[in-house]
Amino acid sequence: MPVSNTSLIERIARVIAGRVVSINADGSDPSAGDRVDSVWPDYREDAVSILKTLREPDPAMAEAGDLGVWQRMIAAALADAGEDVAS
Incomplete structure (x- = not known):
């Protein structure tokens, strides 16, 4: 299985940003890579x-x-992002 070098938090945030700014989703930018x-x-x-x-x-x-x-995997992703795993 491939393993990403980018944190899960960043990958999820990039997907959300892409949906917001890209014309391919809900945004208006036809070339949204730099904006994302x-x-x-x-x-x-x-x-x-x-x-x-x-x-x-x-x-x-x-x-x-x-x-x-x-x-444990979700807790690790949250801890890697500096988040309190218990909350």
Whole structure:
């Protein structure tokens, strides 16, 4: 499995930024790459909120895999971003 060199928080924030600014989604910029590069930090807290929501898998996710591994992976991503894992 490939492993990204970019943090999960940054990748999620970049996706949100892309949806906001790119003409291919809800934005108006036809070439949004540079803009995404500059504004993704504005969406960092949104990314953290999404990750905190994902700490609790739904029933289909729980059935598909190991809950302990899932929770440790999400906790690691949050800790890597300097977030309090308990909150």
